[in-house]
Amino acid sequence: MPESRKRCGSEDRRRERPPPRLGGVIFKAVGHGRPYPDHGFSTPRDWAAVPPRQVRLDELVTTKSALDLDHLLAEDSTFYGDLFAHVVQWRGVMYLEDGLHRAVRAALQQRPVLHARVLVLDD
Secondary structure: OOHHHHHHHHHHHHHOOOOOOOOOOOOOEEOOOOOOOOOOOOOHHHHHOOOEEEEEHHHEEEOOOOOOHHHHHOOOOOOOOOOOEEEEEEOOEEEEEEOHHHHHHHHHOOOOEEEEEEEEEOO
16 A cells, blocks of 8 residues: 555544544633632531532632642542532632532543532622
8 A cells, every 4th residue: 555545544534533522721720729808618518508500610710729639530539528619709700619629520521511509709
């Protein structure tokens, strides 16, 4: 088989791959720390009063810049905690306060949204 024909066949196979659903960005930004004021929600009971809803991963700014792979890969990582991530919306920006590992798992599973409890803070 001629060399030009071999190359053409492999190029055709590469073109057939579907594009990734999430694009090139998972989060809006990676932050370090909480830029918003203390909200006083410190217990699971406090957060349980906030109804969960879907949020897009690409609208979230993380408050943690480090990821623990053991925690990410653990099957029971949410067994003892809230099933929903905790997000604080302040000045129009949505900060992922708790649930970074759940959000990364969602991205790895090609899901662009995450179920989270969103606490809206006023200025």
